[in-house]
Amino acid sequence: MAKELGEFLKSRRARVRPEDVGLPDLGGRRRVPGLRREELAQLAGVSADYYMRLEQGRGGGVSEEVLDALARALRLDDDERGYLFGLARPRRAARRPRRARRAVSPRLRFLLDSMRDAPAYVIDHRTDILAWNRMAATLMLDFGTLAPDERNWARLCFLDRRATEIFPEWEHKARETVAYLRLHAVDHPDDRRLAELVGELSLKSELFRRWWTDHNVREKTHGEKRFHHPVVGELSLTFQTLSVLGEDDQVLVAYAPEPGSASEDALRLLGMVDAERL
Known part of the structure; x- marks a missing residue:
């Protein structure tokens, strides 16, 4: 799930423009679409190094407070926020074996x-x-x-x-x-x-x-x-x-x-x- 979490964060970061979150436009051509890693880390209140590890799938356990901060900074909707939490903290119950196809009652x-x-x-x-x-x-x-x-x-x-x-x-x-x-x-x-x-x-x-x-x-x-x-x-x-x-x-x-x-x-x-x- 760590790799999926990193890919999801990167895809959402690319969607947010600096002006969308009140960051100043310093001019010049940006090399990346959306926010830079450092900008998102600053908005979420985490270190740039820690956020980089998350995108690279090396972050380990992520606290609920950090996930909340990232969701706000990335302007995630309810579905995306739930998906972010699911990637970072998968439910144990979901790992139980399941029948191939459930019949309706x-x-x-x-x-x-x-x-x-x-x-x-x-x-x-x-x-x-x-x-x-x-x-x-x-x-x-x-x-x-x-x-x-x-x-x-x-x-x-x-x-x-x-x-x-x-x-x-x-x-x-x-x-x-x-x-x-x-x-x-x-x-x-x-x-x-x-x-x-x-x-x-x-x-x-x-x-x-x-x-x-x-x-x-x-x-x-x-x-x-x-x-x-x-x-x-x-x-x-x-x-x-x-x-x-x-x-x-x-x-x-x-x-x-x-x-x-x-x-x-x-x-x-x-x-x-x-x-x-x-």
Whole structure:
């Protein structure tokens, strides 16, 4: 984790401009993007030598006070701050052996099936698609036709051309997926399947490899997503992500249109078309 910590700090330091944190512009061309190591060390209240050791992966244990100071100096958001702490102080519980693929509970499957008008699915920290309802399969992709190992959003985004057809804003979806994987990887340092997934995608996709090394992290909470369907055209749906109690690695993602919108009409039409196929 020490190497990952150093790479993350370096990537965030390169993002902060001196004027963003009130440092004077002394003129002349800077040899590095963002802050210099010495500038960040000064802002965080640590010695330049100590900070250099952190970036080089030689820092050892880092106190909570130092992590807080670095997070403030680097202007990290909540996701990035949590990721920083996870890199510096990994949780012991995360090292317990894990099942290859967790099944969703029967009650959760019943809930998914009852959401007839709202596309919804359940994913884990690897972006494995564990369960879905009929509307999600109709709008996006019939996940049931895929082999279990292929039911993974990261794999679909970077290795399946259909993803670019489903998502008009494919790059946003793909970057979001990489940031979600990166965020949760810190809590699962011994997850062999996650490491294999990252390794495979890094070999097969230059874009994934580049975006993974950017060290951007982002939790999946809520927002808006655009879809394209060959029958009803383009839809814009809001989504909400809900944690599954009792399953730390599972979240339910549900989509809905704005009331009275063209997307609501399109989703209703899509449901009617699907019902006629039954």
